[in-house]
Every structure is written in C-alpha cells, then in structure tokens.
Amino acid sequence: MVSTPVEATSAAHVETAWKRMRYWVIAHAVDDFYQGLVPASIPFFVLERDYSYVQASGLALAALLGSALPQPILGLLADRWRMLWLAPAGLVTAGIGAGLAGLVPTYSLVWALLLLSGIGVAAFHPAAGRDARRDAGHSAMAMSLFSAGGSAGFFLAPALATPALVALGVGATAIFIPPAVLTGFVLWRHQLRRARNIAAPNQIGGRDRWIPFIVLTAIEVVRSVSCAGINTFIALYWINHLGSSQALGGIALTAFLGGGVAGTLLGGRIADRVGMLRTIQIGSVAAIPAFAALRLIPNPTPGLLFAMLAGVTVNVPFAVLVKLGQDYLPTRPGTAAGVTLGLAVSAGGLFVPVFGLIADSHGIEAVLTTVCFIPLAALVLGFLLPRPGEPTAPLRN
Structure with a gap:
C-alpha cells in the first residue's frame, strides 16, 4: 500500500x-x-x-x-x-x-x-x-x-x-x-x-500572562480530579458494582491508563492541526459522553473499551496544557512546567478522600456518576482562555 x-x-x-x-x-x-x-x-x-x-x-x-x-x-x-x-x-x-x-x-x-x-x-x-x-x-x-x-x-x-x-x-x-x-x-x-x-x-520572548495561566491551572486541576477519581475507584467499580473478577478490575484500570498514553499523543497531533485552545475544548467535550458510557455500561468485559476511551478523552488536553502554560509564562518555563506537570496534576489526589466519602455514603457507582459532571467545569474554563501571544524570538536549538 x-x-x-x-x-x-x-x-x-x-x-x-x-x-x-x-x-x-x-x-x-x-x-x-x-x-x-x-x-x-x-x-x-x-x-x-x-x-x-x-x-x-x-x-x-x-x-x-x-x-x-x-x-x-x-x-x-x-x-x-x-x-x-x-x-x-x-x-x-x-x-x-x-x-x-x-x-x-x-x-x-x-x-x-x-x-x-x-x-x-x-x-x-x-x-x-x-x-x-x-x-x-x-x-x-x-x-x-x-x-x-x-x-x-x-x-x-x-x-x-x-x-x-x-x-x-x-x-x-x-x-x-x-x-x-x-x-x-x-x-x-x-x-x-x-x-x-x-x-x-x-525562553520565549514576551510578557508573562498570569491570569490566563491561573485559569489554565484550574483546568489542569479539574482534569486531575477526574483522573484521580477513576484511577482510584475503577477497579472497585468493576468488582463491586459490575460483579467482575479482581483480575478484570485490574485490567480495567490498565485500560484506562493505557488510553491515557494514547490520548496524550493524540492531543499533540490534534493541537498541531487545529490549535491548542480547540484541542482543550475537544477533549473536555469528548470526556463527558465517554465518562457517561463508562458509568452506564452493564457488562464488565465490553466495558473495557469504554474504560480505554475515557482514558483517551480525559488526556487529550494534557500535553497541550503543559505547552500552553509555558506560552502564557514565556519568561518562566520552569515555573509553568512545575505547576502544570506537578502541582496541578498532584492536586487531584487531594480530592480522593471526598470521593471516598461519596462511595461510603451512596455507593461506588455514585463516584462514577459524579465524575461524569466534572469535565463541564473544564469546558467552561476552556472558553475563558485567550490565544497565546506569538513568541517574539525563536527558541534556540
């Protein structure tokens, strides 16, 4: 061919x-x-x-x-x-x-x-x-x-x-x-x-734009909360709600994480074609039906496909958020990377106890239901992001 x-x-x-x-x-x-x-x-x-x-x-x-x-x-x-x-x-x-x-x-x-x-x-x-x-x-x-x-x-x-x-x-x-x-x-x-x-x-020439960077960080935190909720509870959801084996529950987690790798790569390809802001919006929109399908699937085996799809969609904006953060703080690329790659990503783990309280009070399925609505916040915040300024000097390679 x-x-x-x-x-x-x-x-x-x-x-x-x-x-x-x-x-x-x-x-x-x-x-x-x-x-x-x-x-x-x-x-x-x-x-x-x-x-x-x-x-x-x-x-x-x-x-x-x-x-x-x-x-x-x-x-x-x-x-x-x-x-x-x-x-x-x-x-x-x-x-x-x-x-x-x-x-x-x-x-x-x-x-x-x-x-x-x-x-x-x-x-x-x-x-x-x-x-x-x-x-x-x-x-x-x-x-x-x-x-x-x-x-x-x-x-x-x-x-x-x-x-x-x-x-x-x-x-x-x-x-x-x-x-x-x-x-x-x-x-x-x-x-x-x-x-x-x-x-x-x-460094990229230009001035730092802290307000857009703060909005972008909030989007990364929202994305991180979604990932933390699914990472922590997807195996238990498979085992306790869908009635699967422990092994299949572990495979569901693996499918979600594997989808995350694919989604990160896909996001970079999309951004080079349609732009970074559009990529964030696409990922936020796509995550909502993907999470809903993950929550509503009645059978654990075909549900593995939806676990992978959820991992893909929630990670489409990931690499874009890292690069865009450095575009908003062109004189501080290390700070931007430290926040978007580290602090904001880790912040999702701080919300896991909240998901635990939801699971104890309303069942493990309530956690997945809650996660379905979280990307809406990222979608709204995504429309508040301005286009990054063009660099005034090229990066030296």
Missing part, C-alpha cells in the same frame, strides 16, 4: 519529534514510574507489615506532598539558574527513595524515603519541562511525546512491579533503583552535550 503525501509528512513529523525528544521521553517515563511504584507497593506494605489503612494512606500522602509542594519553588529556581543537573539528580533521587523504602524496617523510615522520592519527582519536572521545551521548539506533537512518557511510566509501574513484589516481597522495590541511576547518568550526559550549544536558558 502506497503512503499518501499527507501520511508521509505526518510520519516524518513524528520521527523528527522523537529524535529530538527521545531522551526526555525515556527520562520522564522512568521518573514517573516511581510515582506509580508507590501505589503499587502500598498493598504489600499492608499485607507484610500489618500497616493499617490509615498508615497506608499516610505513605501515599508522603509521596504526594513531596512531589507537589516543592514544585513551584523549584520551578522558580530553574527559571533563575540553568541547573542542568537538576532533572537528572531529581530522577535519581526519586528512584533511590522509592527503591530503598521496601528495605527499611520502620514505618517512619519508609515514610521519610517516600517523601524523599516525591521530592526527587518534584525536582525533575520543572527543569525537565523547561529543557524538554527547549528541544521541542514550537511543536505540540513533540511536547505530547514528553508528556506521554510520564503517562507511560505511571502505566507500566504496576504491570512491572506487581510480579516482582508478589515473588520477592516488598523488598523487591530495590531492584528498580538501577534504572533511575542509569537514566539519570545518560540524561546528564545529554544535558552536557546540549550545553555546548546553549549560552543561556531558553
């Missing part, structure tokens, strides 16, 4: 974007793998060490606090100084903290190491977002590859870690330390090579 000129051009665009972004895609996947390793390992801490559910929630909170709270400050530092070492060092710290957590004997040490791992994640995102944008130029497709790397890492964590934890116990977290160290070293070498051609931090 002969490729059309449009198909050939599109394939070449993806290939070029991958060549520019491959270091950042892989590094983002490895870094966010450790964010996914924490929830994957918590059940094993409960089973092996008799931690209470409150203690288990405390471990999740430690990782969340570490990854969310420092990001704006680290973003400001990344915007003021080059600190090309920050992203590699953050990645290595994330891996060492999460990896050692399974080896230490006391709860307080586990908590501290997971907090340290979260801080490593926080250190990675602002600097990585800034320097990934440097390599991506103005391509939304290239930035979607970077964002999709993080989604893929989070998606792969339970798939890779669970068999090891089942076979070797919670101490198996240590076997995931070497990928962080190796990837951090490779990324550091990449940064040194790029530094030879870059005299100063890359």
Whole structure:
C-alpha cells in the first residue's frame, strides 16, 4: 500500500519529534514510574507489615506532598539558574527513595524515603519541562511525546512491579533503583552535550500572562480530579458494582491508563492541526459522553473499551496544557512546567478522600456518576482562555 503525501509528512513529523525528544521521553517515563511504584507497593506494605489503612494512606500522602509542594519553588529556581543537573539528580533521587523504602524496617523510615522520592519527582519536572521545551521548539506533537512518557511510566509501574513484589516481597522495590541511576547518568550526559550549544536558558520572548495561566491551572486541576477519581475507584467499580473478577478490575484500570498514553499523543497531533485552545475544548467535550458510557455500561468485559476511551478523552488536553502554560509564562518555563506537570496534576489526589466519602455514603457507582459532571467545569474554563501571544524570538536549538 502506497503512503499518501499527507501520511508521509505526518510520519516524518513524528520521527523528527522523537529524535529530538527521545531522551526526555525515556527520562520522564522512568521518573514517573516511581510515582506509580508507590501505589503499587502500598498493598504489600499492608499485607507484610500489618500497616493499617490509615498508615497506608499516610505513605501515599508522603509521596504526594513531596512531589507537589516543592514544585513551584523549584520551578522558580530553574527559571533563575540553568541547573542542568537538576532533572537528572531529581530522577535519581526519586528512584533511590522509592527503591530503598521496601528495605527499611520502620514505618517512619519508609515514610521519610517516600517523601524523599516525591521530592526527587518534584525536582525533575520543572527543569525537565523547561529543557524538554527547549528541544521541542514550537511543536505540540513533540511536547505530547514528553508528556506521554510520564503517562507511560505511571502505566507500566504496576504491570512491572506487581510480579516482582508478589515473588520477592516488598523488598523487591530495590531492584528498580538501577534504572533511575542509569537514566539519570545518560540524561546528564545529554544535558552536557546540549550545553555546548546553549549560552543561556531558553525562553520565549514576551510578557508573562498570569491570569490566563491561573485559569489554565484550574483546568489542569479539574482534569486531575477526574483522573484521580477513576484511577482510584475503577477497579472497585468493576468488582463491586459490575460483579467482575479482581483480575478484570485490574485490567480495567490498565485500560484506562493505557488510553491515557494514547490520548496524550493524540492531543499533540490534534493541537498541531487545529490549535491548542480547540484541542482543550475537544477533549473536555469528548470526556463527558465517554465518562457517561463508562458509568452506564452493564457488562464488565465490553466495558473495557469504554474504560480505554475515557482514558483517551480525559488526556487529550494534557500535553497541550503543559505547552500552553509555558506560552502564557514565556519568561518562566520552569515555573509553568512545575505547576502544570506537578502541582496541578498532584492536586487531584487531594480530592480522593471526598470521593471516598461519596462511595461510603451512596455507593461506588455514585463516584462514577459524579465524575461524569466534572469535565463541564473544564469546558467552561476552556472558553475563558485567550490565544497565546506569538513568541517574539525563536527558541534556540
């Protein structure tokens, strides 16, 4: 079958974007793998060490606090100084903290190491977002590859870690330390090579527009709340409401996370064709019927398709929000990345207890019903976003 000129051009665009972004895609996947390793390992801490559910929630909170709270400050530092070492060092710290957590004997040490791992994640995102944008130029497709790397890492964590934890116990977290160290070293070498051609931090010319950025951050928080609600309760919905097996419930979660990777990549393609603001609106509109279908499907097996579709739609705006945030704060790309990639994404986890109260009071299906209405807020906010100003100076590559 002969490729059309449009198909050939599109394939070449993806290939070029991958060549520019491959270091950042892989590094983002490895870094966010450790964010996914924490929830994957918590059940094993409960089973092996008799931690209470409150203690288990405390471990999740430690990782969340570490990854969310420092990001704006680290973003400001990344915007003021080059600190090309920050992203590699953050990645290595994330891996060492999460990896050692399974080896230490006391709860307080586990908590501290997971907090340290979260801080490593926080250190990675602002600097990585800034320097990934440097390599991506103005391509939304290239930035979607970077964002999709993080989604893929989070998606792969339970798939890779669970068999090891089942076979070797919670101490198996240590076997995931070497990928962080190796990837951090490779990324550091990449940064040194790029530094030879870059005299100063890359920024887009123009003035910062804080009000649109705040609106955009609110959209990212809304998107994050939707994802957190489904991430946490979709398996339980499959098991307790649809009557499926535990294995099929896990597959439903996997389908949703896998759809998220595809949606992130799709969003970049759409944005390069129709624009970033239209892409946010498309994703917000499409998420509403996708969530409704997920809630109303009566059979768990065909419902897997709708779980994947929900993951696709809610993640279509993800990479666009990251890039657009940097366009609104052209002199502060690290701050923008720290907020959109870190703080706003993590904020969704703070709403999980609210979903838990809804589930306790009205049943697990009430959580999915509530999630159906959340994208309406993102849709309304999306129409308040102005078009980003054109950069006055090109990014240097």
